[in-house]
Amino acid sequence: MMREKSGGWLLAASLGNLLFLYLPIAVLVVYSFNAAKLATTWQGFSLQWYAALARDHALMVALQNSVLIAGVSTVIAMVLGVSAAVGLERLPRRQRAWLDGALLLPLVIPEIMMGVALLLFFVLVKMPLGLLTVTIGHAAFNVPVVMVVVRARLRKLDPHLEEAARDLGATPWQAFRRVTLPLLMPAIVGAALLAVTVSLDDFVVTFFTAGPGATTLPLKVYSMIKTGISPEINALSAILVLVSMGLVGLSLLIQRKTVHG
Amino acid sequence: MTGSRTSTSPAAAGLAAWLLAPSLVWMGLFCILPLSIVFLISVASRGTYGGVEWTFTLANYRDLVDPLYLYIYARSFALALATTGLCLGLGFPLAYYIARAPARWQGIWLMLVLIPFWTNFLVRTYAWMNVLRADGLLNTILIGTGVVAGPIEMLYSDAAVLIGLVYGYLPFMVLPLYVAVERIDRSLIEAARDLSASGWAVFTRVIVPLAKPGIVAGCLLVFIPSLGAYITPDLLGGARSMMIGNFIQHEYLVVRDWPLGSAASFVLMAIVLAGLWQYQRTGGMKP
Amino acid sequence: MSHASVELREVVKRHGSTVAVDHLSLSVRRGEFFSILGPSGSGKTTTLRLIAGFERPDQGDMLIDGRSIVDVPPNLRPVNLVFQQYALFPHLTVFGNVAFGLEMRGVARAEIQSRVGEALDMVQLAGKGDRLPTQLSGGEQQRVALARALVNRPAVVLLDEPLGALDQQLRQEMQGELKAIQEQVGLTFVCVTHHQEEALTMSDRVAVMDHGRLLQVGAPQDIYDAPASLFVAEFIGLSNRLDGRIAAVQGTRCRIEAPGLPAIQADVPEGAGPGSAVSIVVRPERLHLSQQATVSGFDNVVPARVAKAVYNGHEMQYQLRIAERLLWTVRVPNADGGQKRFLPGEAVMVRWNRGESVALTR
Numbered sequence: 044m045m046r047e048k049s050g051g052w053l054l055a056a057s058l059g060n061l062l063f064l065y066l067p068i069a070v071l072v073v074y075s076f077n078a079a080k081l082a083t084t085w086q087g088f089s090l091q092w093y094a095a096l097a098r099d100h101a102l103m104v105a106l107q108n109s110v111l112i113a114g115v116s117t118v119i120a121m122v123l124g125v126s127a128a129v130g131l132e133r134l135p136r137r138q139r140a141w142l143d144g145a146l147l148l149p150l151v152i153p154e155i156m157m158g159v160a161l162l163l164f165f166v167l168v169k170m171p172l173g174l175l176t177v178t179i180g181h182a183a184f185n186v187p188v189v190m191v192v193v194r195a196r197l198r199k200l201d202p203h204l205e206e207a208a209r210d211l212g213a214t215p216w217q218a219f220r221r222v223t224l225p226l227l228m229p230a231i232v233g234a235a236l237l238a239v240t241v242s243l244d245d246f247v248v249t250f251f252t253a254g255p256g257a258t259t260l261p262l263k264v265y266s267m268i269k270t271g272i273s274p275e276i277n278a279l280s281a282i283l284v285l286v287s288m289g290l291v292g293l294s295l296l297i298q299r300k301t302v303h304g
Numbered sequence: 305m306t307g308s309r310t311s312t313s314p315a316a317a318g319l320a321a322w323l324l325a326p327s328l329v330w331m332g333l334f335c336i337l338p339l340s341i342v343f344l345i346s347v348a349s350r351g352t353y354g355g356v357e358w359t360f361t362l363a364n365y366r367d368l369v370d371p372l373y374l375y376i377y378a379r380s381f382a383l384a385l386a387t388t389g390l391c392l393g394l395g396f397p398l399a400y401y402i403a404r405a406p407a408r409w410q411g412i413w414l415m416l417v418l419i420p421f422w423t424n425f426l427v428r429t430y431a432w433m434n435v436l437r438a439d440g441l442l443n444t445i446l447i448g449t450g451v452v453a454g455p456i457e458m459l460y461s462d463a464a465v466l467i468g469l470v471y472g473y474l475p476f477m478v479l480p481l482y483v484a485v486e487r488i489d490r491s492l493i494e495a496a497r498d499l500s501a502s503g504w505a506v507f508t509r510v511i512v513p514l515a516k517p518g519i520v521a522g523c524l525l526v527f528i529p530s531l532g533a534y535i536t537p538d539l540l541g542g543a544r545s546m547m548i549g550n551f552i553q554h555e556y557l558v559v560r561d562w563p564l565g566s567a568a569s570f571v572l573m574a575i576v577l578a579g580l581w582q583y584q585r586t587g588g589m590k591p
Numbered sequence: 592m593s594h595a596s597v598e599l600r601e602v603v604k605r606h607g608s609t610v611a612v613d614h615l616s617l618s619v620r621r622g623e624f625f626s627i628l629g630p631s632g633s634g635k636t637t638t639l640r641l642i643a644g645f646e647r648p649d650q651g652d653m654l655i656d657g658r659s660i661v662d663v664p665p666n667l668r669p670v671n672l673v674f675q676q677y678a679l680f681p682h683l684t685v686f687g688n689v690a691f692g693l694e695m696r697g698v699a700r701a702e703i704q705s706r707v708g709e710a711l712d713m714v715q716l717a718g719k720g721d722r723l724p725t726q727l728s729g730g731e732q733q734r735v736a737l738a739r740a741l742v743n744r745p746a747v748v749l750l751d752e753p754l755g756a757l758d759q760q761l762r763q764e765m766q767g768e769l770k771a772i773q774e775q776v777g778l779t780f781v782c783v784t785h786h787q788e789e790a791l792t793m794s795d796r797v798a799v800m801d802h803g804r805l806l807q808v809g810a811p812q813d814i815y816d817a818p819a820s821l822f823v824a825e826f827i828g829l830s831n832r833l834d835g836r837i838a839a840v841q842g843t844r845c846r847i848e849a850p851g852l853p854a855i856q857a858d859v860p861e862g863a864g865p866g867s868a869v870s871i872v873v874r875p876e877r878l879h880l881s882q883q884a885t886v887s888g889f890d891n892v893v894p895a896r897v898a899k900a901v902y903n904g905h906e907m908q909y910q911l912r913i914a915e916r917l918l919w920t921v922r923v924p925n926a927d928g929g930q931k932r933f934l935p936g937e938a939v940m941v942r943w944n945r946g947e948s949v950a951l952t953r
Contacts, residue, residue: 210643
């Protein structure tokens with residue numbers, strides 16, 4: 044392998060980048076265990092802020108909402124996203140481009156556009172803002188998330204496998220169920236985990252579609268930040284970030300697994 | 305067989321249509337339609353109590369040409385451009401390093417870069433608030449090492465927003481760059497070296513031109529969300545560093561001037577779509 | 592009279608504006624090893640896919656054992672395809688792969704066990720049933736693909752470039768094995784390939800295709816010794832070609848004149864007469880080389896100069912320059928007994944009989 048002289052500084056720059064990406068999070072996690080109320084001084088290790096979170100009733104409601112919304116919107120997004128991914132692959136290239144654009148739209152436009160558009164839509168059709176509208180919004184922007192993950196895997200599959208199954212007597216549905224689906228499993232599971240994470244973490248779209256009644260964890264974090272720095276935020280943020288990172292890491296690991304019988 | 309000609313029979317196309325129908329209906333209803341409504345409202349008038357009066361007018365777009373608003377747009381553009389530039393500068397070495405790393409390690413590096421990309425943006429931005437504020441980590445270090453006497457007000461400034469944006473969108477730049485660099489045939493670099501090219505020459509004359517699709521993709525993927533950023537300027541910029549996103553939110557939820565907000569949204573949307581369309585026309589890169 | 596195993600009648604298939612298969616009619620006999628030979632783009636792969644059911648003909652009919660299959664979907668046709676890149680299911684074991692077709696048809700578990708065992712034995716993969724495809728070598732994967740098709744005892748086994756992905760040595764081995772297996776099971780094999788050596792070695796009959804058209808069908812020997820067209824003559828094996836015009840016809844013989852050469856004797860091709868433009872094709876091993884001025888028993892003699900002499904172990908291969916414009920290849924076996932070997936630059940005389948050449952109209 045080529046060993047360039049510049050190898051040293053390249054590695055340093057890369058590690059620097061990683062440091063840049065992870066340091067603030069690490070600091071946050073560390074501070075969440077700080078017994079002191081103010082962050083400047085370290086006054087010993089403490090779990091009091093986590094305990095405070097557990098006692099916060101409004102927070103528990105927000106947690107429940109977040110989980111509920113994540114669950115339902117992911118299920119919807121999975122059904123829509125997987126079928127779209129499979130359907131798109133069967134289309135000839137030219138027709139694919141337009142539909143691609145339409146279905147991937149939420150990923151490319153700024154989030155605020157989705158939030159604002161959905162708000163207007165719900166108001167105009169006189170749908171009251173609340174958990175339902177948030178769920179609909181989440182399902183909408185998770186469809187492309189699922190699609191991207193599933194499609195990446197679908198493209199790597201040997202296109203002749205389904206033909207071979209059909210040649211050996213399988214109906215199109217049997218070919219899909221016995222050959223394509225098992226091979227897609229890692230991508231499907233990975234997509235689900237990712238969609239759950241994105242839903243749990245979403246702020247902007249939720250902010251615009253939640254209305255006065257519903258809160259989710261990110262909305263709660265936001266209001267806590269706006270009303271003043273309380274150390275509980277550190278604890279809550281640490282939990283959110285670690286859970287997200289865990290879920291995403293799991294998702295990526297599962298996707299990298301090669302399929303075994 | 306030459307070419308993977310999966311059956312193009314009418315039956316297959318019919319099946320594809322059935323498979324696509326549910327998602328198309330959902331996205332049509334909850335994505336395309338709402339966005340169209342934004343456009344419609346942008347040419348309507350504001351009602352007396354903050355609703356919408358359906359009288360056609362282009363006044364909203366004219367109103368946007370107010371210097372106050374233009375300043376916001378200008379700042380947003382400048383910040384987005386700066387973010388893109390910084391991400392490119394910071395991200396390229398990382399992408400290049402990963403692309404040259406042994407295959408086994410590439411996966412791990414990519415995972416490490418991807419994980420923050422997918423996790424809670426709000427919390428990550430808050431993390432920077434933590435670091436940058438008067439009693440935050442950065443100031444503590446600076447004071448502790450005697451670089452400054454008292455805490456510097458770093459939060460609530462354009463600089464803070466810039467840092468937050470670069471932090472948030474760096475992975476968006478690294479990934480397409482990685483894909484592009486990874487595709488470059490190593491023997492091309494070796495050939496350049498063999499022809500006595502210095503490291504810098506190899507970089508500028510071989511790598512950069514060949515990685516161009518990745519560079520363009522990365523820049524677009526950073527510029528567009530940066531332009532429409534909301535959380536970052538809201539938390540790190542405050543009232544002093546308003547961007548288009550904050551302006552739109554302000555119009556919608558505070559002033560309740562939906563038509564004006566919609567006009568601003570639509571302008572943003574138009575810029576975004578124009579950029580994307582141009583990108584698609586020049587080839588683009590597969591997601 | 593028993594039906595042909597596979598029959599194609601005036602089949603036409605277009606891909607966009609190109610005609611991939613152009614009014615193709617052929618008939619494959621039951622139990623024979625039939626090869627479709629042609630360069631890439633000749634339409635042979637499309638023909639195979641049409642028989643398998645992955646493409647529909649625009650015109651024409653296709654029958655298997657006398658029954659039309661044009662409207663039958665691929666999973667219901669009594670046909671199995673061995674894919675060029677094997678298309679083994681990566682998530683199933685070897686056993687799972689081979690058993691797939693039987694499972695699709697609801698065959699009982701016990702029967703599946705025995706039939707799969709049989710099939711694996713036949714391809715010499717007994718005992719490897721619980722391996723995964725990724726754990727097998729290329730040659731082994733190919734055998735699995737073959738077993739997977741054979742176990743269903745289809746009316747026709749289709750093979751797409753079966754030996755294409757194998758290296759030279761394996762290929763020779765597999766040629767023999769494939770033929771042996773086919774004779775053992777007695778099923779009809781239709782094989783598509785662009786390797787003429789393979790087609791000639793393994794097949795009972797060969798069909799040569801080019802640009803979607805069928806050029807010639809026949810036993811390998813007929814294709815080789817009596818090509819019906821210039822394309823076939825030059826596609827199959829090495830050939831030496833000479834273009835000229837018929838000067839005179841006498842019964843079945845004709846005299847051909849070509850610039851710079853003595854008159855050539857050949858058998859008159861059908862439909863040709865004085866003045867027709869014809870080409871003579873002679874195989875390299877049919878030419879006789881000597882430096883003697885007169886050798887009796889040959890119809891034709893042409894002076895030449897040795898351009899290259901290559902020693903190929905069992906034979907010498909000479910490149911001869913004739914009349915300054917032709918470059919011919921001659922193969923002379925190195926039989927023991929001090930046979931004269933010619934050196935580059937030497938003048939020689941090339942001789943052959945008219946029966947050893949083929950004359951074709953241009």
